[in-house]
Amino acid sequence: xxxxxxxxxxxxxxxxxxYLAEWHGRKVILKTRLPKKYRQAKLDMEIRNYRTVHExxxxxxxxxxxxxxxxxxxxxxxxxxxxxxxxxxxxxxxLLGGFSEKEREKACVKIGELIGRLHAYxxxxxxxxxxxxxxxxxxxxxxxxxxxxxxxxELEARGVDLHLMKRALQSTHYRFAEECFxxxxxxxxxxxxxxxxxxxxxxxxxxxxxxxxxxxxxxxS
Amino acid sequence: xxxxxxxxxxxxxxxxxxxxxAYCLGVESTADDFGVGIITFNGKVLxxxxxxxxxxxxxxxxxxxARHHAEVAAKVLDEAFAKAGIKPRDLGVIAFSQGPGLGPCxxxxxxxxxxxxxxxxxxxxxxxxxxxxxxIGKLATGAQDPVTLYVSGGNxxxxxxxxxxxxxxxxxxxxxxGNCLDVFARxxxxxxxxxxxxxxxxxxxxxxxxTLVSLPYSVKGMxxxxxxxxxxxxxxxxxxxxxxxxxxxxLQENAxxxxxxxxxxxxxxxxxxxVLLTGGVAANRRLQAMVNSIAEEHDAKFNVVPHEFxxxxxxxxxxxxxxxxxxxxxxxxxxxxxxxxxRVEKVDAPWMK
Numbered sequence: 307x308x309x310x311x312x313x314x315x316x317x318x319x320x321x322x323x324x325y326l327a328e329w330h331g332r333k334v335i336l337k338t339r340l341p342k343k344y345r346q347a348k349l350d351m352e353i354r355n356y357r358t359v360h361e362x363x364x365x366x367x368x369x370x371x372x373x374x375x376x377x378x379x380x381x382x383x384x385x386x387x388x389x390x391x392x393x394x395x396x397x398x399x400x401l402l403g404g405f406s407e408k409e410r411e412k413a414c415v416k417i418g419e420l421i422g423r424l425h426a427y428x429x430x431x432x433x434x435x436x437x438x439x440x441x442x443x444x445x446x447x448x449x450x451x452x453x454x455x456x457x458x459x460e461l462e463a464r465g466v467d468l469h470l471m472k473r474a475l476q477s478t479h480y481r482f483a484e485e486c487f488x489x490x491x492x493x494x495x496x497x498x499x500x501x502x503x504x505x506x507x508x509x510x511x512x513x514x515x516x517x518x519x520x521x522x523x524x525x526x527s
Numbered sequence: 528x529x530x531x532x533x534x535x536x537x538x539x540x541x542x543x544x545x546x547x548x549a550y551c552l553g554v555e556s557t558a559d560d561f562g563v564g565i566i567t568f569n570g571k572v573l574x575x576x577x578x579x580x581x582x583x584x585x586x587x588x589x590x591x592x593a594r595h596h597a598e599v600a601a602k603v604l605d606e607a608f609a610k611a612g613i614k615p616r617d618l619g620v621i622a623f624s625q626g627p628g629l630g631p632c633x634x635x636x637x638x639x640x641x642x643x644x645x646x647x648x649x650x651x652x653x654x655x656x657x658x659x660x661x662x663i664g665k666l667a668t669g670a671q672d673p674v675t676l677y678v679s680g681g682n683x684x685x686x687x688x689x690x691x692x693x694x695x696x697x698x699x700x701x702x703x704x705g706n707c708l709d710v711f712a713r714x715x716x717x718x719x720x721x722x723x724x725x726x727x728x729x730x731x732x733x734x735x736x737x738t739l740v741s742l743p744y745s746v747k748g749m750x751x752x753x754x755x756x757x758x759x760x761x762x763x764x765x766x767x768x769x770x771x772x773x774x775x776x777x778l779q780e781n782a783x784x785x786x787x788x789x790x791x792x793x794x795x796x797x798x799x800x801x802v803l804l805t806g807g808v809a810a811n812r813r814l815q816a817m818v819n820s821i822a823e824e825h826d827a828k829f830n831v832v833p834h835e836f837x838x839x840x841x842x843x844x845x846x847x848x849x850x851x852x853x854x855x856x857x858x859x860x861x862x863x864x865x866x867x868x869x870r871v872e873k874v875d876a877p878w879m880k
Contacts, residue, residue, distance in 0.1 A: 318825075320791035343824075344817035345784045346739050353744060433748045437796070454746060466700070470748035476872075477694045477749075516701060 307382055310336055310389055321357075321453060329379060329389060339386035339453075354386040357453040362388060364429055364452040371427030373420045374448045393450070395442035402436055402479055402486070414486045416447055418493020421471065424449075426498055430456045430463045435474035465509030468494070472510070547571065549619045551852065552607070552643065553845025556636025557628025557656045558681060559587045561596040563603045564842030565611040568619070568849050570666050573611035575835060575842040576603050581719055586709065593631035600639050607841070615647055622848020625653030625858070626866030628681065633865035641860055652848040653858040653866075655874045656839075657682055658693060660832075662850060663843030664805035668830035672879070674799050676790045676818060679806035679839075680705035683786065685749065685793045686871055688879050693871045696796065697749035697789040704782060705808045707753045711778055714761050715771060724838070729775050730811050736776020740769055744781055749792055751785045783814045791821040805832040807839070850878040 313325035313336055325336040339354040341347075358381065365375040380389035398417070402410060417439060424431060431438075432454030440448045456463065471490060475483040495503040546569040555562035555577075562577040580595035582588060608615065623640030626633060637653075644651035660682075661675045674696075677684045683704045685697035702710075705726060712725040717732075719725050742759050745752040760778040763769060794802060802822040808814060809832050822829035836843060854877040 318795070320788065320793075320795040320821075342784075342788075342820075344787050344820040346780050348739050349744070349780060349784060352741070435748065454748065466747055470750065473695075473750070474748070477689075477696050480690070480694070513700065 307380065307385075307387060307389070310334065310380070326392060327389075333392040333394075334379060335376065335390050335392050337388045337390065355383055358383050358386045358388060360455065361452045362390075364431075364455040364457065365390075367427065367429050367457065368424055368449060368452070371423045371429060373423050373429075374446055375452070376448060376450060393440045393442055393448045395440045395448070397437050398439040398441055398447065399436035399478060401441060402482075407485075410482065410486065411489045413441070413447070414489035415493035415496075418490035418495075419497055420447060420449060420493075421468065421490065422494040422497030425464050425467070425494075428457055428459045430458055430467050432456060432467065432470075434467055434471040436478060461505060461509050462513075464506050465513050468506060469510050469513045550611070550613055550617055551620045551622055551652075551845045551849045552618050553622040553624075553654070553659075553841045553843070553848050554636045554640045554643075555624045555656070555659075555839050555841045555844045556593075556596050556632050556639075557624050557626070557839060558632055559592050560839040561599055561603055561636065562839060562841035562844075563607040564840060564845040565607055565613065565618075566842055566845040566849060568853065570846060570849070572842045572846075573613070574607040575840050576607045576610065577838075577840055578603050579721075581721065585713070587629065589629040589631045592629065593635045596632060596635040600635070604639075615643070618643075618647060618649060620650050620652060620848060620852045620857075621647070622652045622654050622844050622852070623863075624656045624659065624844050625863070626656060626869035628656055628865075628867065630865065630867050633867065637863060637865050641863060645860065650852065650857040651860060651863055652852050652856055653863055654844050654847045654851065655869055655871065656844075657684060657686075657871045658874055658876065659843040659847040660805045661686065661693065661803065662847045663836045663840070664803045664830065664832040666846055667833050667836050668803065670801045670803050670828070670830045672799060673801035673803035673830060674790065674794045674797055674827075675803040675805060676786060676809075677806045678704045678786060678804075678808035678814070680709060682806060683751070683753075684871065685786075685790050687793060687797045687799060688876065689797075691879075692874060692876055695870070695872055696793040697751070700747065700750050700752045701754040702757065704753065704786060705806070707757045707782060708778070708808070711757060711760055711764070711775075715764055715775070724807065724810075726808060726811060729779070730813065732772050733775040733779045733813065735772040736770070736774075736779075738769070738773045738776075739780060740773060740777040742777050742781045744785060746785055746788055749789050751789055753782060753785070756781055756785075779811075779813060783811075783817050786814075787817040787821055790818060791825070794821065794825050794827060799827065801828045801830060803830045803832070805837070807837055810834055810837045854878045 313327040316324045322339045362378040376391040438451040549568040553564045565574040578599040580592045621644040683699040712729045743755045819829040
């Protein structure tokens with residue numbers, strides 16, 4: 307890690323801190339998972355190490371699935387640090403509200419396609435929110451933050467992944483959450499086919515009904 | 528949804544009453560507690576009386592709990608009026624917990640509230656139980672616009688206000704935190720006693736835990752899943768390889784770390800400067816310490832609801848009733864049916880800016 311120089315804090319997140327730094331003359335992101343004082347040391351270490359190992363692996367898998375993710379340069383498991391490519395661009399979260407209806411639809415369909423490719427390849431992102439999607443200057447969307455992801459083909463995991471996407475849209479972009487999610491699912495269908503989409507939509511409904519206080523779980527008596 | 532109250536009667540009420548002489552009575556009956564609270568329109572709690580149903584065995588039986596509520600209702604009301612030192616005719620408005628919760632229990636409380644409002648010919652206001660937990664926490668601690676972690680037997684929600692409503696940022700995908708701890712405690716042979724919730728007995732055991740045993744840790748985005756953790760903890764318990772104290776300790780550490788992690792995520796996401804811990808499980812010292820730690824980490828002020836307002840209570844319903852009523856909300860009797868699955872983000876909160 308000695309070659310990584312002049313780090314400046316970009317974002318202190320809940321799970322990790324992101325620094326913009328330099329590595330052999332190029333801009334890089336240094337992602338560090340700091341110990342959480344509230345967690346027992348043993349549990350804390352397990353969680354941080356696990357996520358530091360899995361995140362780069364899943365980002366690599368995502369690339370193989372045809373989903374843009376930052377290139378990983380260095381991993382230090384012991385200190386829970388990852389050094390990766392800096393993507394010049396903006397979070398989709400910041401852009402979506404300022405988009406025209408057409409642009410918004412286009413971006414959401416694209417996002418759906420990316421999720422579709424991940425799922426078809428057995429990668430679950432685990433934290434699909436518009437802050438974890440970066441649009442670069444060439445109009446390419448990168449997915450980041452795979453720390454909560456997993457490798458599985460299970461319908462349940464796909465359903466939860468998309469349910470989280472829907473929930474993120476509802477809490478952050480509630481004015482047009484419905485149309486956005488509908489567009490996401492169209493992009494998703496373009497990759498996985500209508501039949502898989504029907505299954506996953508049924509699964510999402512099932513997951514929602516499992517939740518507490520869902521109006522259509524049972525008839526009001 | 529609230530219906531708008533007729534403007535003229537609102538005006539009359541505002542003109543004739545000073546805030547500290549106007550009273551709201553709140554009826555709470557979503558689950559095992561029947562509570563009545565009386566509060567002034569400027570937020571002074573005059574009475575907060577509660578009577579809890581304790582099951583012979585197992586968890587809450589909705590019909591038995593409702594029967595209990597019907598039996599104690601008159602007694603609890605009498606006691607509340609005596610404590611507050613006011614008469615029923617001094618009341619300006621009746622609030623009741625309209626949902627979410629157990630049907631038979633909610634209906635019993637709603638019936639009491641309807642009768643009072645009709646007999647006294649004063650307005651009725653249906654209140655969302657989850658929002659009431661947030662509002663009483665804010666009133667008691669002075670928090671203005673916090674990220675709230677609301678944890679109880681029936682709810683596990685991370686919520687924050689944005690554009691007119693409280694939005695749910697994270698929640699449990701299956702069972703509630705309090706439910707998880709209670710089921711485990713019963714499985715471990717702990718019994719609920721008057722005044723000592725199961726969670727408190729579990730907390731005491733956990734405090735004597737030494738060894739952390741590996742158990743599932745399941746954070747999915749902003750949401751959590753607790754059912755797998757509960758099953759694993761129960762299996763561990765029945766294997767009898769670990770001390771009970773260590774299993775309690777490990778269960779608490781895992782479950783609390785999960786809710787704290789998602790609360791921290793919501794805090795980082797919203798960049799709010801206050802955190803509020805509310806609901807029955809808020810009484811747990813270990814959870815308080817954990818949430819306090821993330822508040823410090825993000826330079827936010829940590830607030831925890833005082834003990835008397837942590838579990839379900841009538842005062843929180845009364846206070847939220849005041850907030851809703853003074854911002855134009857009333858619930859006509861014919862629209863006062865209970866809403867078993869009334870979600871937080873379906874409710875307008877016009878009293879917030």
